[in-house]
Amino acid sequence: MSNKFLKNRNSCDCMLEDDLKQNKDFKNLKDDYSISTSKDEGEIIIDPDVEKISLDFYQKKFTDGLPIIPPTKKRVQKFYQYSLGDPQELLAILPPLRGKASREKIAINAVMAGCLPMFMPILEKTIIALSSEKFNLAAINATTHPVAVATIINGPVIKKLNFNYKAGCLGPGNLANATIGRAIRLCLINIAGAVPGIEDHATLGSPAKFTYCFAENEDESPWEPLHVERGNSPSSSSVTVLGVEAPLNVNDHRSQEATKLLDTIIYTASTPGCNNSHVPGELLVIMSPEHAHTIAHEGWEKKDVKKYIHENAQVPVNLADRGGRKLDKKWFKKDMVPLTRKLNDVIVIVAGGPGRHSMVAPGFGTSSQSVTLALDSF
Amino acid sequence: MNPLAESKVNILGINEIAPPIHKISFFNNTKPNAEIIIQTIYAHLNGIEFILSEKPAGAPASQQELKTADKGDIVILALGDCGSCVTWLILDAIRLEKKGTATISICSDKFSSFARKLAQRYGFKDLRIIEISHPLAGLKKEEVEHKTLSIIPKIKNILNIS
Numbered sequence: 001m002s003n004k005f006l007k008n009r010n011s012c013d014c015m016l017e018d019d020l021k022q023n024k025d026f027k028n029l030k031d032d033y034s035i036s037t038s039k040d041e042g043e044i045i046i047d048p049d050v051e052k053i054s055l056d057f058y059q060k061k062f063t064d065g066l067p068i069i070p071p072t073k074k075r076v077q078k079f080y081q082y083s084l085g086d087p088q089e090l091l092a093i094l095p096p097l098r099g100k101a102s103r104e105k106i107a108i109n110a111v112m113a114g115c116l117p118m119f120m121p122i123l124e125k126t127i128i129a130l131s132s133e134k135f136n137l138a139a140i141n142a143t144t145h146p147v148a149v150a151t152i153i154n155g156p157v158i159k160k161l162n163f164n165y166k167a168g169c170l171g172p173g174n175l176a177n178a179t180i181g182r183a184i185r186l187c188l189i190n191i192a193g194a195v196p197g198i199e200d201h202a203t204l205g206s207p208a209k210f211t212y213c214f215a216e217n218e219d220e221s222p223w224e225p226l227h228v229e230r231g232n233s234p235s236s237s238s239v240t241v242l243g244v245e246a247p248l249n250v251n252d253h254r255s256q257e258a259t260k261l262l263d264t265i266i267y268t269a270s271t272p273g274c275n276n277s278h279v280p281g282e283l284l285v286i287m288s289p290e291h292a293h294t295i296a297h298e299g300w301e302k303k304d305v306k307k308y309i310h311e312n313a314q315v316p317v318n319l320a321d322r323g324g325r326k327l328d329k330k331w332f333k334k335d336m337v338p339l340t341r342k343l344n345d346v347i348v349i350v351a352g353g354p355g356r357h358s359m360v361a362p363g364f365g366t367s368s369q370s371v372t373l374a375l376d377s378f
Numbered sequence: 379m380n381p382l383a384e385s386k387v388n389i390l391g392i393n394e395i396a397p398p399i400h401k402i403s404f405f406n407n408t409k410p411n412a413e414i415i416i417q418t419i420y421a422h423l424n425g426i427e428f429i430l431s432e433k434p435a436g437a438p439a440s441q442q443e444l445k446t447a448d449k450g451d452i453v454i455l456a457l458g459d460c461g462s463c464v465t466w467l468i469l470d471a472i473r474l475e476k477k478g479t480a481t482i483s484i485c486s487d488k489f490s491s492f493a494r495k496l497a498q499r500y501g502f503k504d505l506r507i508i509e510i511s512h513p514l515a516g517l518k519k520e521e522v523e524h525k526t527l528s529i530i531p532k533i534k535n536i537l538n539i540s
Contacts, residue, residue: 039502062381096465096492097446098499108381138469140437142492143462191383199492246464278432308386324460325435326408326513368439 012048038166057112061195063187064210068112079107083118084377091124092131095138097193101127105191106183113183118161119176121377122239123183126151127191129241130184134369140243141194144201145275145324147243147364149184150284153215153351154227155237159377165215167353169248170286181211199334200319208246214351218270220289221350229302229373237375242347243368244284245274248289261346264312268337269339269360275338277315278323280331281341285309288352306346313339313346325365341366382519390501392481395452397538401427403450405443407435407467410455410515413483418526419454419533426539436462439470448479452537458493459484459514468496468505470527473503482536484529508532 052072057063069075080087080103086116087104094101106123115123130137130149140147153163153176164174172178194200202209218225227238251270255261269283276283279285287304295305321327321336331337339362340346352358363370381418402423404416412420418429431446435437439447448454458464464485471481485493487509497505534540 071381073379076379090431093386094383094501096496097383098385099385100386104379105381105383108379131425136437138465139462141461142496143436144460145462150524186381190381193385199495201489201492324409324463342505365436366434 009213016264020124041115046109052306061198062190063112064182064189066210067344069114071108071111075111075194076107076187078117082117083107084121084124090278092127094127094131094188094192096142096199097191099191099193101131101187106187106364108240109186109190110183112187114175115183116175116179118368119183120156120224122161122180123187123376125239125373125375126180126184129239129371129373132371135241135243135371136364136368139367140364141188141192142199142201143364144203144206144271145364146204146206147213147368148206148246149188150242150244150361151181151184151213151240151275152226152240153213153237154218154225154240155232155373155375156235157377158218158235158311159217160378165217165351167218169214169351170285170359178211178214180335181213185209185212200248206246212340215280216349217289217351220292223302223348223350226347226349227372227374231258232372237378238372239375240372241368242282244282244285244361245363246284247284247361248362250358252291252358258300259308261291261294262263262308263312265358265360268311269309269362270312271317272315272319272322273361273363273369274339275323275365275367277337277372278327279322279325279367280338280341280343280345281365281367281368282347282363282370283309283313284361285346285348286352286361287348287350288355288358289352291351291358292350302348303343305348306343309345309346310338310340317340379458385499388498388501389431389503390408390476392438392475392502392506393478395480397535399426399451399537400538403429403431403447403453405439405455405470406430406432407455407457407463408432409435409457409459409463410500411517412465413462414519415456415510415514415526416454418507418523419530422530423534423537433470435466437466439466439473443531444470444473446473448477452480452482454482454484457510457514458483458489459512460489461492463488464493464518468493468507470505471494471505472497472500472502477506480506481506482506482533484508484510488512504519506536508530521532
């Protein structure tokens with residue numbers, strides 16, 4: 001039992017946090033926390049109450065179905081050290097429950113999700129962003145549509161907190177991506193009241209509702225990152241929230257020209273079953289660095305990419321008029337309906353590692369607008 | 379520690395319906411078959427003037443849309459038969475109630491419980507919500523008319539007309 005987790009166990013009920021204090025810097029710890037296949041190294045002693053509390057919380061519908069870390073007072077208080085204000089301060093009222101989102105409640109849900117205390121300022125800003133009127137959280141939480149909340153991180157905070165913006169950034173394996181996305185979902189369940197089948201009426205739900213947080217690959221992007229495009233300085237950090245579906249893959253290994261590659265993207269995006277087909281709105285395009293460079297190599301700027309997608313991602317009228325809301329003729333372009341209303345509805349992010357796959361995620365139609373807020377504390 | 383948040387609720391009262399009713403405003407959120415429901419109700423309320431207007435489902439009505447709908451003695455909103463459309467049917471009904479106009483919201487029975495809880499959280503526990511049998515979307519016109527006929531006596535009762 002030489003595991004360093006065990007050595008720290010008696011000093012605190014949050015071993016990982018003790019380690020963080022002693023080892024100065026989270027980023028440099030990442031290899032230490034990789035559990036090898038060795039039996040000894042993989043063995044972890046847990047508080048005997050953890051399972052009981054986790055099950056109790058599950059039965060009370062406080063969880064996403066996965067085990068949680070019990071939010072003891074001691075654990076929650078550690079998050080206050082990184083919070084930007086008083087724990088009882090109200091940051092937002094979240095619908096449909098009209099729950100009071102205080103810093104304390106956010107911290108409790110963050111502990112449950114497995115977040116580190118230093119993630120707290122990001123969570124606070126994300127919750128404020130979600131409460132923006134134009135985001136329309138009331139509908140996003142209650143809808144039968146499988147819209148999820150995607151959280152995109154930009155700026156120096158990406159490396160400071162070791163977000164994954166490279167290979168597998170939308171998948172498992174990274175603490176910041178996984179737990180921040182999960183904490184947001186737990187806040188929606190416990191503060192906003194979006195309990196599946198009770199206040200979250202999604203007909204089928206979505207795996208994207210477990211966690212959906214990633215960072216932009218600014219290092220390998222040929223274009224300005226999202227937060228700069230939205231008026232922030234490159235040296236600042238930001239969080240952006242979007243109401244979007246789970247992403248759909250765009251496999252294009254062969255296109256060597258910008259328009260051909262973008263055609264693969266627009267034909268993948270132009271599906272009649274998405275909300276945008278009858279109520280045009282935002283469309284998230286997560287472009288891999290290789291795809292982005294193929295396009296940029298021909299001199300295309302980001303605005304050119306957005307313009308091409310905006311003008312060409314469309315659905316035939318006869319297939320578009322099948323959604324919940326009546327298709328308004330004002331959207332018609334002859335016998336087609338565009339997925340987006342304007343150029344800036346096309347949100348282009350560069351993310352991911354090597355390979356020729358991008359992704360698209362339709363939004364919640366006209367009913368929700370993404371929100372970007374600066375993370376001043378990073 | 380408890381992860382649940384307390385709700386912020388300010389209790390408010392709904393507006394009285396003062397007979398006689400001269401003008402009813404129908405607020406159609408364009409959900410499938412909402413128009414048939416409205417037409418069926420309209421056909422069974424004799425001698426009353428009507429206003430027809432539209433609002434988006436799943437999103438708030440614009441100020442202009444609210445203003446247009448607000449020209450009746452009472453506003454009947456249809457249709458709440460999913461999560462987001464119920465949300466903004468009820469929240470727009472509440473916006474009209476706050477302006478001093480009485481409302482009736484028509485929601486399918488699969489979502490009426492949510493509609494009532496939502497109204498309560500926004501301070502209007504007595505908001506008038508009439509249940510219609512779910513589903514409404516994907517049905518033929520005659521089926522929707524048949525379901526609508528069952529709620530007309532309730533509407534007449536609320537309006538105090540025969």
